[in-house]
Amino acid sequence: MRRLFQEATTIWQEDGLVKLVRKTTKFGYDNFIRPLLPTHVVRYNGVLVRASRVGDSFIPWRATDIPNYEDALVCGIRRYVEKNDTVVIIGGGWGVSTVVAAEQVGKRGRVITYEGGERTVEKIKETVQLNGLSDRISIQHSVVGQAISLRDDSGGAKVVCPIEIPNCDVLVLDCEGAETQILEQMEIFPRNVVVETHGIYDAPKATVLSKLSDAGYDLIETRVAERRLLEECMRNGIYVVYAKRSDEIDC
Known part of the structure; x- marks a missing residue:
């Protein structure tokens, strides 16, 4: 927890409050909310994979289908x-x-x-x-x-x-x-x-x-x-x- 607080402080000082809020939101969703959501089947380069979560399509940094995966x-x-x-x-x-x-x-x-x-x-x-x-x-x-x-x-x-x-x-x-x-x-x-x-x-x-x-x-x-x-x-x-x-x- 102390390390996370230090990282947050550094982001605030170097990049400002807006960047800190964005990174905090992303961290919270990826680590605490997303793992609890139901899984969803998508296609990676035409192959079916259970690699997505319900709601990923609404998250800017989350991909669903990836046609050119690997x-x-x-x-x-x-x-x-x-x-x-x-x-x-x-x-x-x-x-x-x-x-x-x-x-x-x-x-x-x-x-x-x-x-x-x-x-x-x-x-x-x-x-x-x-x-x-x-x-x-x-x-x-x-x-x-x-x-x-x-x-x-x-x-x-x-x-x-x-x-x-x-x-x-x-x-x-x-x-x-x-x-x-x-x-x-x-x-x-x-x-x-x-x-x-x-x-x-x-x-x-x-x-x-x-x-x-x-x-x-x-x-x-x-x-x-x-x-x-x-x-x-x-x-x-x-x-x-x-x-x-x-x-x-x-x-």
Whole structure:
């Protein structure tokens, strides 16, 4: 409480009373009112997710549907995942990447998603069920490599060494800084790798590109992770890299 009072005092002194009232209102709604409201299903990049609350559409800083959610990561999955593929995703988020990959692989394909956050795992499971794709998805409550920045408590998640990642056709990494360790230590050689870089967590684009090259991959394209968060992504070094196994590059 003392810390909050000090922060409020600083905002008042530096930005004025109007800014303090706005920030206080936002803090109060997000932390005390919104958690009590009924949940609401919306669409993130076409995927059904229970990510909204009744009343969010009336709140200026709250989004409902997000058509371009994780647009670069989702685009990479839609572009490079083929029918009947096996896809491994490390870092599940809301489960959007998992569902998109499952749609791409079809009924005979397989998606394995690793997520270290206990509550996040439940969100992914809910998203998978909402979209009716449980038949081809396996969700593992596991941390692959080092847990650098989980969304919530691990709750006893299993720790998986990168050398234990199963063989797959496409590997998707969105694991908040653990990307470089995984690329260094993995012993699989997927056809394509889609990686979200995180400069803020010591996994900048240059390092990821170097690790991919060392692992035998050629760069296809690099994109900013989310266009709607352009400034934030550029400030924190959040990009998505598409790479292809060197022996798969077209001449």
